[in-house]
Amino acid sequence: MPSHPPTKVAILGAGRGGTALLDLLHQICTIEIVGITDQNPNAPGLQRARELNIPVYERMADLIRNHGVNLVMDVTGDPAMERVLHTQVLTGTDILSGPASRILWELVQHQSTLQTELLHAEKLAGIGSFAAGIAHDINNPLQLILGLAENITEERDFDTIHLQAQDIIEAVKRTTAICRDLTSYSRRASSLQDGEIAMNTKLDEALKIARYAVVLQDIEIRKSYQPDVTVKGNPDELLHVFVNLITNAVQAMESRGTLTLETAIVDGVTQVRVSDTGCGIPHELLGQIFEPFFTTKPPGKGTGLGLYNIKNVIHHMHGTIGVASEVGRGSTFTITFPRAADASEGSPRP
Amino acid sequence: MSEFKSGFFVGGESCNGRVLIVDDEPDIRKVVRMTLQKGGYDVLEAEDGEKAIETINAGENRLLLDVIICDIRMPKVNGLEAIAYFRQNYPRVPLLVLTGFPDTDMATSLLRQGVVDYLVKPIEGEKLKASVARAMEQRELAHL
Missing domain, CATH: 1.10.287 (Helix Hairpins)
Structure with a gap:
């Protein structure tokens, strides 16, 4: 609800729990994450927060005593933290810590399992x-x-x-x-398979799979690949994303038109673009297409979960997805991935 | 043209008729040609609907073509579009559909449009020849 001011949340702990919370909460528009902190400067959630433009605090006190924080969420796993917080947090700020935060962590994990199941179910429905x-x-x-x-x-x-x-x-x-x-x-995407994915190969592989779902015979396919573009993530999930985007694009063109697949690295940001010359998406629908169960296809033709799942996979890979579209001209979906953490900390590319 | 019976005129003594096979897969055209030639037919090939329309409109084919065997999923002009064209412009040439994908709704609709048979790959040579022979009979009947 845009009329309500967002709930301001501070996250303590940037391990697995903090990272999962970040991923979940930053998608909810009624929640504003004002910052995150962790004793360990190399905690994975801190890097994730930087990618999402969420402020990272070195000192916990600076975070929890400022900004009119409404809620402090403690996912440090430190049993002593609850007592510390009750002495430090300003009156009017709620605290989620101890057993409550453990339950929250379980819910977050459960939600993540459901999302994986949903992704698989939607993929099988597509097959x-x-x-x-x-x-x-x-x-x-x-x-x-x-x-x-x-x-x-x-x-x-x-x-x-x-x-x-x-x-x-x-x-x-x-x-x-x-x-x-x-x-x-x-097959079910396994998180164990996470690794460096060669984008160009993955796009080509997706094209091969997509041709089972849609007729590509009258589609002109243009490829503009920058060599050696890689991103860290789950190759099976990313393949599913590309298959869905290509299938959507071809369906939008009613099997006649030009499909353009592009990869590039611009200022350290990896971009993947899938464009079609199809019917386009009306401006008033652009805001809804990533919502679950949103579909313009007739009943039985789409689950309405394709783009929703795509968005989740991309967010999970710390990327973003956006769309530009013009009715009657076509649509372009752009996925961007920040440079992998290890690469960004190295020296600038030659 | 009703007195015209192509089988009596074309391709030497063994010619039972002239058949056009429309399929984007060269392999399919190859085996259909092989099977039908052994059955005494003269076989023409087209790789898509557009080429098929060119072929039927070219020279003597306009008159001498007896049966068209058409795939559905093809580039440029697909099978459905090509069949609609043939039904409209060459209603007397019997059509057989030979497709890789059995689709009951499509089969019903095509048979209603006057397609003689809806055949699903892979089809045995004997059945294909029998179907072509049936189509030839319709061709003869249409000319009576």
């Missing part, structure tokens, strides 16, 4: 729309295999038999690629 593409890719080689095999049963010329048997072997090999693509795409 339902692959049926036509899969059928096309399996039945065409099967037709070749059947036709050649039938011919071989009657053929007397040994050389012809030999050549046609070779063709059958090649057709079978091509067909197995479909199963390989799809089994790897449909």
Whole structure:
């Protein structure tokens, strides 16, 4: 509700709990995170806060005694902290600490599990729309295999038999690629797989998967890739993001138009752009497209969770996603990732 | 043109008729050609709907084409668009659909539009030839 002033929250502790809280709370527009602090200057949540432009405090007292903080959330895990806070925090400021903060941490973890489940469920729902593409890719080689095999049963010329048997072997090999693509795409994304992801390869891989869902034959595909663009994150989740963006783009063009895929590093910020020349998104809907269950597709055609999940994955990777669109001209989705923490602390790029 | 029976004129003694196979996959065109040629048909190929329309409008094909076998999912002019064109401009040429994706709604709608058969890949050679023969009969009937 824009009429209410936001609740001002201070976060103590920037370990796993603090990072998860940051990720969750900064998406809620009725909450303003006024700052975060941790005794450990290398705590992961501090880096995350800098990326989100949330102030990082060296001293706890500076944070909790200022800014008209409404609520101090203690996720330090320090059993003595609750008592310390009650002596230091100004009257009028609420404290969430001790058992209450442990329950909050459990809820945050639960929420994160649900989000992972939702992502997987939405991905599997999307695979339902692959049926036509899969059928096309399996039945065409099967037709070749059947036709050649039938011919071989009657053929007397040994050389012809030999050549046609070779063709059958090649057709079978091509067909197995479909199963390989799809089994790897449909698996559950595991957080253990987080690592450096080569963006250009991932976009190409997504294009391969997307062609099961949408017909790309009449789409002109333009690629403008900067070499060696990498981002840290979960490769399976990012693949899902790219597949969704490409599928949406092609659907918006009703299978005819130009799809542009771009990667670039600008001032240390990695950018990935997916553009189409499709129907565009009306201005008044732009604010809603990342909301859960928002869809313009007819019932049964979309879950309304695609862009919502995309936004969550990108935020989880410490990135941002935005859209520019013009009705009748097309849309451009831009994803940006700040330079990875280890890279940003090194010397400037040559 | 009703007295015209192409089978009697085209392609030497063994020609049962002239068939156009429209499919974007060269492999499919290759096996369909192989199967039908063994059945005594003269086979033409087109890689999409646009080429198919060019082919049927080219020279003697306008008159001599007996059956069209058409895929659905193709670039440029897709199968549905091509079939609509053939039905409108060449209503007497029987159409067979040969698709990789069985879709009951689409099949019903196409059969209503006068498509003779809706065939799903992979189809055995004998069944394909039987279907083409059935389409040829319709062609003959249309000319009576």
